Amino acid sequence: MINKRTVKAAFITSLPVMAGYIVLGTGFGVLLASKGYSFWWAPLMSVTMYAGAMQYVGVSILAEGASLISAALMTLMVNARHLFYGISMVESYRDMGWKKWYAAFGLTDETYSLLSTDPPLPDGVDRSSFNFLVTLMNQCYWIIGGMIGAALGTALSFNSAGIDFSMTALFVSIFVEQWEKKENRLPAVIGFAISVVCLIIFGADGFLIPAMLCICAALFLVRPRIEKGGGAK
Amino acid sequence: MINVFHSLALIAVMALVTAVLRLAPFILFSKNTPKPVMYLGNVLPYAIIAMLVVYCFREVDFMSGSHGIPELIAAALTAALHKWRHNTLLSILAGTICYMLLIQFVFV
Numbered sequence: 001m002i003n004k005r006t007v008k009a010a011f012i013t014s015l016p017v018m019a020g021y022i023v024l025g026t027g028f029g030v031l032l033a034s035k036g037y038s039f040w041w042a043p044l045m046s047v048t049m050y051a052g053a054m055q056y057v058g059v060s061i062l063a064e065g066a067s068l069i070s071a072a073l074m075t076l077m078v079n080a081r082h083l084f085y086g087i088s089m090v091e092s093y094r095d096m097g098w099k100k101w102y103a104a105f106g107l108t109d110e111t112y113s114l115l116s117t118d119p120p121l122p123d124g125v126d127r128s129s130f131n132f133l134v135t136l137m138n139q140c141y142w143i144i145g146g147m148i149g150a151a152l153g154t155a156l157s158f159n160s161a162g163i164d165f166s167m168t169a170l171f172v173s174i175f176v177e178q179w180e181k182k183e184n185r186l187p188a189v190i191g192f193a194i195s196v197v198c199l200i201i202f203g204a205d206g207f208l209i210p211a212m213l214c215i216c217a218a219l220f221l222v223r224p225r226i227e228k229g230g231g232a233k
Numbered sequence: 234m235i236n237v238f239h240s241l242a243l244i245a246v247m248a249l250v251t252a253v254l255r256l257a258p259f260i261l262f263s264k265n266t267p268k269p270v271m272y273l274g275n276v277l278p279y280a281i282i283a284m285l286v287v288y289c290f291r292e293v294d295f296m297s298g299s300h301g302i303p304e305l306i307a308a309a310l311t312a313a314l315h316k317w318r319h320n321t322l323l324s325i326l327a328g329t330i331c332y333m334l335l336i337q338f339v340f341v
Contacts, residue, residue, distance in 0.1 A: 016325050019329075071243050074247075086258030088273055105256065106255075109285060169308070172286055172324075175282050191279065191283030
């Protein structure tokens with residue numbers, strides 16, 4: 001059930017994503033408008049696709065009128081990481097009922113970063129509704145941002161250079177939060193080290209997938225050690 | 234001129250592929266979760282957050298320009314503030330404003 005407390009808790013949790021999504025969404029809307037697409041195209045994409053980086057790529061796919069096959073392949077490459085997010089949320093979303101399907105659909109990088117570590121909830125807050133609402137609120141911020149951008153078009157003049165750092169700051173603060181617990185440190189170090197090595201080898205555009213595969217392999221290698229030590233939970 | 238039908242078809246394809254990627258694990262493992270997947274569910278989030286931090290720095294050039302100094306300063310401020318106050322909103326606001334000031338006024 002969705003009660004007042006759950007809505008409040010979800011809203012507070014979603015706040016760190018709000019600024020980033022509105023700003024990044026606005027950037028997307030402006031970009032789309034600059035290619036000659038009218039106002040309604042931005043919310044159409046934000047509602048049906050709801051994928052940050054992919055919608056930026058999607059603008060150039062639309063603008064050049066790419067083939068359906070190449071659009072599908074591009075989406076597959078840019079968004080393959082979401083497969084791993086799903087895998088790691090299967091168990092914690094298990095009992096969400098119908099809400100699970102929307103929460104799975106809306107599992108973006110930022111939503112995943114807020115919900116993947118099962119944040120502690122106040123009394124009387126239902127976790128299923130909480131997960132559902134955080135996902136929904138984040139998507140609303142993203143849609144609103146896109147509409148603002150589409151409405152403003154290229155008339156925007158505020159010097160917002162650097163405001164996209166809010167996403168980096170969100171991930172950094174979650175990283176620090178997790179680092180406090182000793183048992184989380186081994187997976188965190190593995191994730192960091194492998195990502196850096198893969199970034200150097202494969203470059204900025206193609207390192208995510210090899211990094212994720214190597215991270216999974218490395219996590220299985222240390223599995224006996226982690227499970228013996230009580231495990232990360 | 235914009236080809237409305239082709240654009241709609243492109244959006245439908247991109248939306249469909251994205252949704253399939255996100256929903257597939259939930260459909261495949263809807264009955265019960267295999268042990269290895271459960272294990273990944275427990276440890277992957279910590280590794281992925283570290284990966285996303287690296288991902289945010291992917292375009293930073295440490296060899297030339299400002300050598301990534303504004304990014305590192307702002308990230309260090311975010312981390313230090315978070316360690317001290319444990320207030321996500323405060324950490325993000327301070328880090329972002331610091332970064333904007335640095336790249337707009339200091340490292341121009």
